[in-house]
Amino acid sequence: MLPVTLISINNGPNAAMPRIQLANLTKSYGDVEVLHGIDLEMADTEFTVLVGPSGCGKSTTLRMIAGLETVTSGEIYMDDQRISHLEPKDRDLAMVFQDYALYPHMNVARNMSFALRLEKRPKAEINAKVAEVAEMLGLTEYLLRKPAELSGGQRQRVAMGRALTRDSATFLFDEPLSNLDAKLRGQMRAELAIMRQKVRKNMIYVTHDQIEAMTLADRIVVMHSGHIQQQGTPQELFMRPVNKFVAGFLGSPPMNFLKAVLESEGGQTVAAGEGFRIALPAELADRARGFVGKEVFFGIRPSDLDFSPDGAEGHCIDLRVAVSEYIGAQSVLICDCAGESVTVEVKSETPIALGETLRFTVRDDGIHLFDCITEGAI
Amino acid sequence: MSSASNDRPNPAFYALLGTLIFMAIGPVVLMFVNSFKLDIDIISGTSGLFFLPTIQNYEAALCDVLWYEPEHLDYCAIRFGGAFKNSIIIALISTVLTLVIGCMAAYGITRFRFMGRDTVSFATLAVRMVPPAVLLVPVFGLWNNTFCLDRDGMIGGFIRDTFGGRGDVCLAGTHSGIILIYVAMNLPFVIWILQSFIVQVPRSLEEAARVDGANPFQVFYMVVLPLIKPGLAAAAIFTFRIAWNEYLLASALADRDTKTVPILIVNNTSEFNIEWGVIMATGMLLAIPPIIFTLIASKQIITGMTAGAVKG
Ligand SMILES: Nc1ncnc2c1ncn2[C@@H]1O[C@H](COP(=O)(O)OP(=O)(O)OP(=O)(O)O)[C@@H](O)[C@H]1O
Ligand SMILES: [Mg+2]
Numbered sequence: 128m129l130p131v132t133l134i135s136i137n138n139g140p141n142a143a144m145p146r147i148q149l150a151n152l153t154k155s156y157g158d159v160e161v162l163h164g165i166d167l168e169m170a171d172t173e174f175t176v177l178v179g180p181s182g183c184g185k186s187t188t189l190r191m192i193a194g195l196e197t198v199t200s201g202e203i204y205m206d207d208q209r210i211s212h213l214e215p216k217d218r219d220l221a222m223v224f225q226d227y228a229l230y231p232h233m234n235v236a237r238n239m240s241f242a243l244r245l246e247k248r249p250k251a252e253i254n255a256k257v258a259e260v261a262e263m264l265g266l267t268e269y270l271l272r273k274p275a276e277l278s279g280g281q282r283q284r285v286a287m288g289r290a291l292t293r294d295s296a297t298f299l300f301d302e303p304l305s306n307l308d309a310k311l312r313g314q315m316r317a318e319l320a321i322m323r324q325k326v327r328k329n330m331i332y333v334t335h336d337q338i339e340a341m342t343l344a345d346r347i348v349v350m351h352s353g354h355i356q357q358q359g360t361p362q363e364l365f366m367r368p369v370n371k372f373v374a375g376f377l378g379s380p381p382m383n384f385l386k387a388v389l390e391s392e393g394g395q396t397v398a399a400g401e402g403f404r405i406a407l408p409a410e411l412a413d414r415a416r417g418f419v420g421k422e423v424f425f426g427i428r429p430s431d432l433d434f435s436p437d438g439a440e441g442h443c444i445d446l447r448v449a450v451s452e453y454i455g456a457q458s459v460l461i462c463d464c465a466g467e468s469v470t471v472e473v474k475s476e477t478p479i480a481l482g483e484t485l486r487f488t489v490r491d492d493g494i495h496l497f498d499c500i501t502e503g504a505i
Numbered sequence: 506m507s508s509a510s511n512d513r514p515n516p517a518f519y520a521l522l523g524t525l526i527f528m529a530i531g532p533v534v535l536m537f538v539n540s541f542k543l544d545i546d547i548i549s550g551t552s553g554l555f556f557l558p559t560i561q562n563y564e565a566a567l568c569d570v571l572w573y574e575p576e577h578l579d580y581c582a583i584r585f586g587g588a589f590k591n592s593i594i595i596a597l598i599s600t601v602l603t604l605v606i607g608c609m610a611a612y613g614i615t616r617f618r619f620m621g622r623d624t625v626s627f628a629t630l631a632v633r634m635v636p637p638a639v640l641l642v643p644v645f646g647l648w649n650n651t652f653c654l655d656r657d658g659m660i661g662g663f664i665r666d667t668f669g670g671r672g673d674v675c676l677a678g679t680h681s682g683i684i685l686i687y688v689a690m691n692l693p694f695v696i697w698i699l700q701s702f703i704v705q706v707p708r709s710l711e712e713a714a715r716v717d718g719a720n721p722f723q724v725f726y727m728v729v730l731p732l733i734k735p736g737l738a739a740a741a742i743f744t745f746r747i748a749w750n751e752y753l754l755a756s757a758l759a760d761r762d763t764k765t766v767p768i769l770i771v772n773n774t775s776e777f778n779i780e781w782g783v784i785m786a787t788g789m790l791l792a793i794p795p796i797i798f799t800l801i802a803s804k805q806i807i808t809g810m811t812a813g814a815v816k817g
Contacts, residue, residue, distance in 0.1 A: 195712045216718040226815040228709035232731040241727075242717035275813030282813065289717075306816065 144171040144296045144329045145205040145219075147192065152201035154187055162187055163353045164201065169346070172327040178340040179350035179376070185333040186225060188350070189299050192331065193222050220297040221290035225305070225333075227282045229274040229289075235261070236270040239288045260288045263318070280307045284315075297329040304339065319343060337377050341365070349373050371424055371502040374495055380429045380459055380470045382495070387425040389418050389496075398425045398496070402465030403444040408491040415496055415505050423505065424497040429459065429472040431493025434479075438488040446471065447484045533792075540785035547781045562786035585787055587762070588769040593794065594680055595755075595765060596748040599687035603744045604737055606688070607695035612725060614696065615703045616711075626700075633693040637753055644686055645757045648677035678760035686758065687748045695740040702736030703729065707815045731810075738805035745798050766791050 147169045154162040162184045169175045177185045190196040192203060194215035203211045210218055221242070230238050236257050237244075243253045261267045264284045274282055283306045290298055304312045320343055323330070334340055340347050341361045348358040349372075356376075357369045368374035374382050387400035389407075396412035396419060398405045405425070407415065415423070435443070446462035446469055453475060460471045460479065471487060479485060496505040539547050541558040564575040570586035613619075614626050653675040676682035706729055714724045730737075752767045759768060770787050773780065 190712075193712075193716055195715070215712075215715045216720070220716065222713070222716045224709050224713055224815075226707070226709055228707065228713040229814055230710060230713070230728060231811050231814040241714070245718045245723065273813060275809070277813065279816070282816075289713075293717075 144327065145208075146171045147297065147329060147331070148204040148207075149188070149192070150202045150204065152188070152191065152203065153199045154184070154191060154196060155199045160199075161353050162191075162199075165355055167348060167355065167358065169329065169331070172329060174323055174330045174332065174343055174345045175348060176340040176344035176346070177331065177333045177348050177350060178335060178337060179356075181335060182352075183350045184353045185335075185350055186301055189222075189301055189331060189333050192218075192297075193220060193299055194218055218297070219295050220299055221293040221295040222299040223286050223290045223301060223303040225301040227274075227286040229282060229285055231274050234271050234273055235266060235277070235285050235288075238274065238285055239292050241289065242293050256292050257288075260291045263291075264288045280311055283307060287315075295328070297331065300330070300332040300334075302334055303332075304334070304336070316342060337379060341377070347377075349376060351376075367504070368495065369504050371426070371497040371504075374426050374497070374504070378428055378430075380472065382426045382428045383469045384497070385425045385427075385464065385467055385469070386422060386499075388422050389415055389420065391419050397441070398423070398494075400425060400465075401467070404441060405444065405489050405494070406441040407494060407496075411494060411496065411505075418496070418498070418505060422499045424499060424502070426495035426497060427469075427489055427493055429470040431490040432469075432471045432487040433490065434471075434473050434477050434485060435488040436486055438486050442491075443486050443488050444469075445484055445486050448479055448481055451479065451481060536785045536788050540782065540789050542782055544780060544782050547785075562780075562782035563790075565780070565783045566786045566790060583769065583773055583783060583787070585766070585769060585790065588764055588766045589790070591680065591759075591763050592749060592765040592767075595683050595687065595763075596745050596794075598680070599684045599691070599748045600741055600744045602684065602688045603691045603695050604741055607692055607740065608699050608730065608733065608737065609725075610692070611696045611699035611703055612729060615700050629693040629696050633697070637690060637751075640686070640690075641753060641757055644754065645677070648682050648686075648758055649675050652676040652682075677758050678763055680763055683755055683758050683763065683765075686754055687744075687751065690754075691744045691747055695744060698740050698743070699733060699736050702733040705811060706732045707811060710811075710814055733810075735806045735808070735810060738802040742799050742802045745802075746795055749795050 149165050149167040152162060152165040152167075153160060165184075165188060167175075177188060179185055187196060191198055191211075194210075194213060194217075198211040201211075202209055205218070230241065233241065239257050239260060240253045243256065257270070258267070261270055264287060266281070266284055266288060269277060269281060269285075274285065277285065283303065287300075287303050290300070304315050307315060316339055323343060332339075332343060344361055346358060347361055347364050349356040349364065351372050357364055357373045364373060364377055368377065371384065375384065385400050385403070387398040387403075387405075390397050390399050392406075396407045396415060398407060432444070444464065446460075446464050448460050449463050449468070450461040452459040452461070456475055457472055458475045458477070460473060462469045462471055462485075473479070497503065498505060540562050541560070542556050543559060543561065546556050561575070561577055564571065565578055566583055566585045568575065568578055568581035569584045610629075614622060614629075676685065710728055710732075711724050714728045719727060750767060751765075752771065755765050756768050756771070759765060764772075766787065770784060770791070773784060773787070
């Protein structure tokens with residue numbers, strides 16, 4: 128077990144960190160534009176998580192903030208200062224690289240103290256700092272080893288430690304936990320979450336693990352093929368995704384999408400699809416008025432379906448259980464609804480049998496509708 | 506389990522091995538043995554391995570550095586000590602210069618994008634294709650006539666007034682002149698070797714160092730250089746060996762005071778009587794520095810320098 132010790136990066140309780148702002152940032156490699164106008168404003172000391180599928184431009188964005196990639200157009204500001212022409216070392220930031228980038232000819236201690244030694248800090252201070260961070264990351268016994276003599280997870284922790292020994296105003300993390308085993312990753316995540324509350328620094332964190340994103344972030348920025356899809360607090364993104372991509376990306380297991388047609392029926396709006404008819408709650412029906420008679424995506428999260436054998440007609444959906452995945456307290460059922468597959472999360476003690484058709488109630492506030500063409504939320 | 510016939514390699518294999526070893530070591534052993542014989546014994550060829558070893562040849566070769574006067578010599582004809590010093594100075598300085606310039610050039614060519622980069626990269630190799638003999642005449646002319654300090658000029662005048670002599674100084678006949686041409690000759694290959702080592706240093710290491718606050722020179726000296734140490738060692742062995750053995754250009758450019766050991770040896774054979782014993786002795790002495798140098802440098806050739814740096 129890792130000791131939950133905290134880093135004491137000494138800045139006053141209310142020391143202001145620079146506000147980082149990206150204004151219409153684009154990046155092209157040759158003729159290929161990989162980032163298309165990124166606009167992002169991060170409040171100071173905010174923990175921002177960039178999340179998105181592989182190749183969507185997360186690392187590129189982070190590397191531009193770090194000053195490792197040139198800016199094709201647009202500008203990066205720190206407290207209203209243009210910084211996109213500055214060298215990385217003049218931006219006061221520390222970074223954890225996706226591929227570790229440890230100095231192979233230095234041992235762990237020297238790797239972690241490299242930046243401090245460049246700053247010509249006093250020896251005693253450097254040693255104390257390295258010892259403190261190594262203790263926190265569980266690296267104390269490896270301080271004299273070279274990176275080649277460490278496991279992948281240990282290397283990743285050294286990469287983390289190298290950034291954490293520094294007093295930078297901004298910390299950039301590029302998938303720092305991606306190579307750890309599940310248990311260690313959980314511990315490190317908790318460690319980061321605790322550190323997060325104590326250390327008032329700007330943190331920008333790239334991950335494609337949505338649990339990391341949800342648990343750590345003050346603000347999540349969902350990216351997809353070079354565009355920002357949505358940004359906001361984890362709750363906002365989870366509760367009110369602006370489009371089908373965000374809705375499907377956040378949440379595990381992912382949201383189910385079923386094709387449906389909106390119909391008016393006795394003062395109510397009903398989403399009618401193959402094998403189900405669900406009445407919409409009044410507020411949503413109001414918003415969806417323009418879509419009556421049109422085809423939409425009916426989205427529902429697996430956790431918003433409740434097993435209820437005698438649920439009322441119009442609020443329920445009948446599903447045939449095809450596969451049951453036992454996870455522990457919860458089980459994930461993969462069900463069939465007129466040829467479409469629907470996942471449902473249920474308590475494991477729920478009495479179910481494979482092949483049975485069961486009735487599930489759809490929670491009113493769990494219903495999401497998306498335009499079939501634009502995929503925007505209704 | 507393998508059969509008996511597979512366990513014992515073919516006798517022909519041992520025969521071949523023996524021949525190769527003999528071909529490689531034989532001449533050296535012959536030279537070593539002969540360097541302890543008197544000339545009469547060498548030429549008559551009768552004594553074979555049975556002879557009375559003598560260090561007379563070594564005394565003759567090293568007569569200018571010995572603290573006593575060997576009684577069998579009445580005049581110190583071969584000034585091996587001086588030539589040895591010249592060889593060391595020229596080989597070491599040209600090696601160091603070549604490495605310093607070479608690693609920076611190689612780094613520039615591999616890591617920075619600038620106009621004409623590919624041309625430069627190719628041109629360094631193209632220079633390598635020119636045989637030294639082709640360079641000999643133009644270099645000789647330039648070194649003797651063009652790259653001179655005028656005897657009436659300010660510096661020339663100063664030299665004349667202070668040190669006496671004619672006052673004009675040409676590159677030819679100086680250590681610098683020979684060092685310069687050796688550096689020029691070896692640079693292309695060194696740049697080429699080092700380029701392939703520098704490409705292997707993961708870029709993200711340099712990026713990490715930049716974020717950690719290193720300026721470009723610190724990135725180069727603290728991160729890149731330590732990682733290409735094996736390449737530097739290989740290049741050093743190569744350059745040192747060439748500079749140490751080179752005969753053609755040195756023979757044209759060196760004068761009495763700056764001649765190197767290979768020239769000394771050859772000059773010695775062209776005298777009226779060929780002193781085989783002394784030549785063998787100088788040959789043995791000549792072989793020592795490159796061996797020591799190679800042993801030291803090859804300690805630095807370790808593979809897997811960048812292991813553990815990056816994922817995968
Ligand atoms: N040097 C380059 N030249 C050309 N295209 C590049 C270059 N570097 C990145 N790209 C492209 O830019 C896009 C974004 O890459 P980036 O590394 O930012 O992805 P990412 O979001 O970090 O993905 P991952 O989660 O896999 O790390 C990718 O489509 C990639 O192919
Ligand atoms: Mg990436």
